[in-house]
Amino acid sequence: MTQRSAHGDAALLGIALFKLVKAALLIALGVTALELIHQPDSLATLRHIVELLRFDPDNRLIHRAIASVSALDTRRLEELSVGTFVYAAVFLVEGGGLLLHKRWAEYLTTGVTASFVPFELYELARHPSLLKAAGIGVNVLIVVYLLRRLRHARAEA
8 A cells, every 4th residue: 555545545534534423413413403392491401411511501602502402493493303314314425435435425525515615605704713614624625635536536547
């Protein structure tokens, strides 16, 4: 194995793991949304989850998240749950395909990741944050890396 292919395998593994972690987080969010539908006091449930995860309960972002989620009605929680499961499925397919070194997964990941960038940029312009900017940067790097990898594979073929 050449140094270039070892580096490429490590980068591909990193992207696959990144996608799988995002899928796991989205599944957790979707399950939490479903759980909140069946809870009479969603605010108390959210506070309990924050305690279980050992997040700082005085953090302003945690307060904002709890306020936003507890204000959602049953229909919105169902929509949130379905949406997160759909995105999680896409990330699972991308991550799994990349782990298996499938070329179609590289194309899929490139297309899906690139398609989110304009929406992420719009959201960043509306509500700037370093976290959003970092997320966009990571996604752009993933797209650029996969495009170069696909071009290289096509040139070798």
